[in-house]
Amino acid sequence: MAKIFRKFRLKHIKTGKLKQYTLYAIGEILLVVIGILIALGINSRVEQNKQKELEQTYLKALLNDFEINQRKLNNLIAANQNNYDNSLKLIGLIGKEHVEENEFAKLMVTTFSYDIHYNPNNAVLDELLNTGNLKSISSTYLRQRLTVWIATLDDVKSQEEELAKQREKAMEILLSDKYNMRSLLDETGISIDELKLAPTAKESAFEDLLNNNSFESRMLLFALTSRGTQLEHYLPLKEEIDNILKTLAVELED
Secondary structure (H helix, E strand, O other): OHHHHHHHHHHHHHOOOHHHHHHHHHHHHHHHHHHHHHHHHHHHHHHHHHHHHHHHHHHHHHHHHHHHHHHHHHHHHHHHHHHHHHHHHHHHHOOOOOOOHHHHHHHHHHHHOOOOOOOOOOHHHHHHHHHOHHHHOOOHHHHHHHHHHHHHHHHHHHHHHHHHHHHHHHHHHHHOOOOOHHHHHHHHOHHHHHOOOOOOOOOOOHHHHOOOHHHHHHHHHHHHHHHHHHHHHHHHHHHHHHHHHHHHHHHHHO
16 A cells, blocks of 8 residues: 555656645545544533433432422421420429329330431442532532531531430439339230230329439430430521432433
8 A cells, every 4th residue: 555655656756746645535534534523522422421420420429319308308307307396395393393194104205205316328428428529519519518427417416326325314213213114004905905004003102303414414415415406407408408409300301
């Protein structure tokens, strides 16, 4: 092939047609360059489409996870608010001259039956972080919010551990020999209907408990911690979820 082009070049030089050959050669080079640029452009568009499809897949999965996280948090906020409200009612009974045992028992059960712990769905986000694919999310703002989300959850977990500690301290006093939890469960029907146990003949001594300063102090600490968990952690976390969901909706529309 090179021999043919060399003969073609020498022929045009001898015949004085070097200028015509030069133009021909330049044209050939331009055609090759244009072909390469077109191929690169096509490959670039294909790659961009792949990245866009990958991003849309992740965005849809994140949207689904955070919608579930929103529902979970709303339920947890309601449960924590219920615990807080009932703890105040219990504190309100302390020092009263006459309190029905059934009323006290029901408040104890409704206040302490539910452990407060947020367990969000983070499978997709964990995959993005562990594989380095978080960069496939084009929105800088969304990437920042997702990163902040993980840090915020660590803070919430620490607060929940403190709330659990105060809950245990408030309930711990019932485990002493002076008081009888079984009789309180009898009053609510739990020991009979759910545990299938016969009623106990022992007294609960709940009236003494309502005059116990230690119990009152522990209940106050539990109520304050529950309130702090709600106002300083769960409600801000709810706003964070709302912001993430709005941003995801916008990105999916684009």
